[in-house]
Amino acid sequence: MPELQIIGVPQSNYVWVVRIACHEKRVPYTLLPVMPHTPEIDAIHALGKIPALRHGDVVLAESRAICCYIDHAFDGPPLAPRFPVESALTEQWISIVNTHFDVLVARPYVRAYFFPGTADGTPNRPVIETTLPKLEAQFAMLDRAVAETGHLVGDRFTLADMNLLPMLFYLHHLPESGVMVRRNASLEAYYERHMARVSVKDALPPPFPGRTSWSVEG
Ligand SMILES: N[C@@H](CCC(=O)N[C@@H](CS)C(=O)NCC(=O)O)C(=O)O
Numbered sequence: 001m002p003e004l005q006i007i008g009v010p011q012s013n014y015v016w017v018v019r020i021a022c023h024e025k026r027v028p029y030t031l032l033p034v035m036p037h038t039p040e041i042d043a044i045h046a047l048g049k050i051p052a053l054r055h056g057d058v059v060l061a062e063s064r065a066i067c068c069y070i071d072h073a074f075d076g077p078p079l080a081p082r083f084p085v086e087s088a089l090t091e092q093w094i095s096i097v098n099t100h101f102d103v104l105v106a107r108p109y110v111r112a113y114f115f116p117g118t119a120d121g122t123p124n125r126p127v128i129e130t131t132l133p134k135l136e137a138q139f140a141m142l143d144r145a146v147a148e149t150g151h152l153v154g155d156r157f158t159l160a161d162m163n164l165l166p167m168l169f170y171l172h173h174l175p176e177s178g179v180m181v182r183r184n185a186s187l188e189a190y191y192e193r194h195m196a197r198v199s200v201k202d203a204l205p206p207p208f209p210g211r212t213s214w215s216v217e218g
Pocket of ligand 1: 013014015036048049051061062064
């Protein structure tokens with residue numbers, strides 16, 4: 001069997017997602033900590049984004065596609081349910097998180113702390129203030145979604161949960177979003193429960209280079 005390579009720096013939430021998938025399936029892999037927009041990534045992802053995967057002749061970009069491959073190419077517990085309704089609900093939550101929560105709301109907020117683009121490197125307050133009401137609404141949506149079973153889909157840990165937890169981890173460590181998550185009791189319980197899961201902990205990234213922790217002052 002050729003070596004499975006996950007390509008991308010571990011601090012990327014989507015690199016973390018595909019690594020959780022590998023740990024859940026007990027698929028051994030090598031992590032190549034490559035930055036976005038480098039020649040190796042540009043050769044795989046048309047927009048230069050991480051993660052990417054290489055496995056023999058198989059070369060893939062996009063976390064959802066990579067997780068699909070890991071799920072179907074290897075034995076081990078299914079990452080996504082195989083039943084039609086649960087399978088569709090898993091896709092539904094991955095889509096909501098990826099196209100609304102992550103890219104439109106959570107990512108600009110997290111970037112405003114870690115990559116603020118301000119002259120003095122301090123957090124980008126205008127971006128933070130703009131995203132706060134949207135974050136509040138999306139946390140309320142997620143709180144309702146996990147209230148009944150403690151999972152996004154049914155009563156088991158699926159790819160929908162794997163896809164959300166890394167971004168939730170970063171938000172939990174930032175000032176305003178951390179307070180908001182803790183105010184949503186079901187979401188906070190969901191976060192604490194699943195962050196303790198072995199696959200999630202084993203793939204936990206180190207803080208960004210030059211930092212000693214994930215927490216940031218407001
Ligand atoms: N839809 C992509 C999103 C990947 C993504 O946004 N990756 C970030 C790191 S977490 C990245 O490469 N950012 C660089 C950029 O957008 O220029 C996926 O699911 O893999």
